[in-house]
Amino acid sequence: MCGRFCCAQNPKEIADKLQKDKYCDDNITVDCEDYIPSYNVAPTSNILVFYEKESQKKLQTMNWGYLPSWAKKLPLTKPINARQDTIEKSANYFSSSKNSQRCVIIAEGFFEWKKLNSGKKQPYYIKRKDGKLMAFAGLYDISQLTDKSYTCVIITTNAPKSFSAIHDRMPVILNEKSVLSWIDSSKPWTATISQLMRPFEGELEFYQVSDAVGSTKNDSPRLIVSIDSQKNSISHFLKRSEPKKEAVIKNKKRKIEKESN
Structure with missing residues (x-):
């Protein structure tokens, strides 16, 4: 499943990156006034969604x-x-929603929890190895119960072998060639569209991150930094903070000489 992800760039940056990453060559209309970028996006949040309506990319x-x-x-x-x-x-x-309300949920990466033998769950951060945005296949609808608000869902699939050690499921991550076919509102649901829902074939990078991501109150760049990197930087800081052994010895000698004189 996918219950938490990162999308910390602002909508304009995301729209530009969608074009830079070759997901879309057309102009993109941006309507995201109520969007708040976050390193820890949780369910019920207002999230960035890329879709097509009346031949216009939004x-x-x-x-x-x-x-x-x-x-x-x-x-x-x-x-x-x-x-x-x-x-x-x-x-x-x-x-x-299958025929004409397919969409793509935009993310920089997502979090998944691996269950350890001890019973504890270790969070991992997963992103594309090439640094491109992730495009999760999704569906949306417009509810009459909530003042015609738009709501959406992320589609999940079986995880590839390379990822299955962490979790057996993951979001359907569309590649650059599949996105426009998926969101094309003029194309009804067919076997061809259905076949786009498959495990990601590109390379993924994933690593352990802090347990802090488990709380939705936490939201900072540190959430997507690997534990190893954080440990290394702490060790480096401590080493720099500790006075060198030779310097300490020299200072002691000077002090003794001063006192004897």
């Missing part, structure tokens, strides 16, 4: 937690993830 905030347009009342909880195999079924909770 970057807009949507609430993370899917609420279908046909819902008659607000549910106690809203799904943040949808399994690929669920989406592929002919009739499911998300069916109303």
